[in-house]
Amino acid sequence: MPEDLVFYTHPMSRGRIVRWMLEEVGQPYRTEVLDYATTMKAPGYLAINPMGKVPTLRHGEAVVTEAAAICAYLADAFPAAGLAPPPGKRAAYYRWLFFAAGPLEQAATNKALGLVVPEGREAMAGFGSLDAVLHVLEQAVSHDRYVAGERFSAADVYLGAQIGWGMQFGTIEKRPAFEQYWGRIGTRTAALRAKAIDDALLPQQKPPSPVTS
Template sequence: MALTESPGCDLVFYTHPMSRGRIVRWMLEETGADYRQVLLGYDTSMKENDYLAINPMGKVPAITHKGHVVTECAAICAYLADVFPGTGLAPALNERAAYYRWLFFAAGPLEAAVVNQTLNVSISEEQQRMVGYGHYDLVVDTLATGLSGTPYIAGDSFTAADVYVGAHVMWGMQFGSLPKRPEFEAYAALLADRPALKAAQAIDDQLAQTEE
């Protein structure tokens, strides 16, 4: 386990076990890097000045690393892949087209479409030009197309994009915000065997029980 309680650790992870911080926990475990966690409460420490100085949004996750602050899950995944290049979690620079495409497709159109669908926000046909994702079914079909023909979202190798996209797919099917399409089920099954994911889930599941 990469988690450390050392106060001198230069990689600090701010999270809550029932949050999008689970995505970043998975990514941290994939890197194998030492990190220190800071657990925050939704209506308490997340809204206090000390944390608002790190993320004025008052939301988790966030990381600090050697004086730098990174928020937003997709950005954190990309950052960690870059600062720990030996992990191979980011493709070579000249091979990053699909990696960037799908990482930010999930951060933009996919998340927006799923959230609006879950909240029963109706987008009329006339409004689809104004909405970056067009409509929910289009997003789902596009993602399914991206997962057909290759085992991972950006090609034949696992990358940080799979952490972010994979979390969306697995959670979406679990909670019913994405359909259980064959492409999604095959992708989720492939990712479920990753030791880093299992380690991350074990940590957060235990912390979640403590929160209860």
């Protein structure tokens, strides 16, 4: 029997990205919904993720944190799902997966917090500017059907979720290229199923800070 998959999350967190990835993978998993003020900071959970945040994935004895890392891990752990290109053909896959986890995430978070990089200090921020990030992102989702080519992958889950979430909450402009890309992937059966699962959990949970999960 495969090792158990245990998913620690909150329905208003980046755990939604991992839920989508888990539904794409199609393996059985158990969900542990944590509360921001209590169980997420409890000693038992801090022993699993010392940051005291979600999402976290436990696969047997392995523990993986950070949504992008979890997506990449699941794609490798369950290759039959076809969510990663073959080894040796992953340049675009890695590039855009970690572009979304780095520059895009940082730029969008800064905008949500109302932070502006001082003029002339853009190089220190890593992402440069939000305008630069969005320009590159627009090009990335315009070349092929999916960000790493003609095949849907874990990079689309992570980057696509960032775009969909960003457009919903105003940290990413609703440019036609973004809307078209999100329209291609956000209506996938696994994406809709994951959204329904998390939406059903919302009435039971307290709202979190949108940038600390």
